[in-house]
Amino acid sequence: MLKINNLNKSFHSELGSEKKVFKGLNFQLNHGDFVSIIGSNGAGKSTLLNIIMGNITPDNGNLYVEDRDFTNLASYKRNTFISKVYQNPALGTAPSMTIFENLSMADNKGKRFNLTLGLNRKKKKNYKDTLTQLGLGLEKQLDTEVGLLSGGQRQCLALIMATLNRPKILLLDEHTAALDPKTSQLIMEKTKKIVEDHEIPTLMITHNLNDAIKYGNRLIMLHEGKIILDFAGEEKQNLTPEKLLKIFHTKNTSIKDDELFSL
């Protein structure tokens, strides 16, 4: 469970002008929540993920995971309980190491990387089973270097690595945007299965309104650092991309950037 309390963040340009991204944002990600976040460019989606990851320090406000304040925790320490899958498949895996080595490392996430043997042979069968379920043939390539895999295969592996140790929070940053539609679909289905099976609280940024509606139990729209829409349950299931855009426009008649969303 993630709780964000009264978050404030401004950026200052070199010329001294100030851009306020968040003015007292409150948000709660409950247990079992799979939230899709939509919003136009500059709405603060990426900044929000960066603040949660510890790459950007907020000016004010607090972050809690299961009632523990982690606002000032170093980035690498947060990563013991937060996982993120990036848009770029290269960021989630080590290319010169094999699939087996990558999975063994991911399995040790948050634990000590000491002088015991790195390969987790006990769980080799588990890894094989997990990879077989993907249907990409990766289970036969355990000793292949990850750099030789396709972008889609690497992203699948990155997703599995990020969730292998059941993080308390999973962040997905347009993690299917760089893939072809078929692979993108496969990864979305796999994401849904993993998130639902293990009840990992998940935040997913997407520009694809169909995905945003189809997946997850809650949908929020960020605009200028504020949550302007928050749909859950049946209300969310009945949405369509057209309805969503219409609501967006009635709320913000001045904004005409629907071309930023892909339908």
Place this chain on the structure above:
Amino acid sequence: MLLGTIEQGLIFAIMALGLYISYKILDFPDLTVDGSFPMGASIAAILIIKGVNPILALGVAFAGGCLAGFITGYIHIKFKITNLLAGIIVMTGLYSINLRIMGRSNIPLFGVDNIFSDRPNLLIILFIVLLSKFSLDYLLKTKFGFSLRALGDNETLVVSLGIDEKKLKIIGLMLANGLVALSGGILAQYQGFSDIAMGTGTIVTGLASIIIGESVLRKGKMFNVTTIVIVGSILYRFIILGSLKVGFNASDIKLITAILTVGIMAFKSKNLKLTLKGRLGGVFQNAQN
């Protein structure tokens, strides 16, 4: 002559193993080695003439190298000095430090008890090289070794595993420079003197050894990376021996090494272009789908 060349190759192989950690695994072109190599020699030499056990002297040399690597890593991370510059700064500083350690620019070790006294040179060297090789082989298979390899590959991933990437980088550089200094300490005892100028070009020598090894042997089930580096280091010594035989002066060796290194790299980059084209083609295809 032949035996001497192999022995030298083996001694320098320890240095090349150190460089392999910084240059290849951590992706950090660490010029500190030009200072930590003579530092190891200086420490070993001064301690031995003061009557310290020569093996203990090597231990202290290793520790000295670790300290040099620590400083390079620390200023790189703490003050955000680029990796290349951090190495150059520490290397420059080490020149004075090495002179301070020795008290003069050259210490002869003839007639002083050292690790090679009354023992067959090759056996001693082989023992130390194999010990370093197998330790490093094991280390790279451990969880720590995995994290080190991942660090040069993808820093984001290392952070996402909950590892302090800054600390890890410093430890890697310490280990690398420790090995380089150890190699310097052994060489001083082997050749019977330590000299302030013996570190010049260490990084290029080590680099040449690594790429010669990589172009002769292919990484696989038969040869692992440490074997490749050691074979490369011995071959490099034979190339130097060959150039001296055909009439080059000893003073030409640095230039030969430099040209050789560029030559192999140029040859490799040509090959690389061909394979890269194939890969990029694949990426574009994926993007179009």
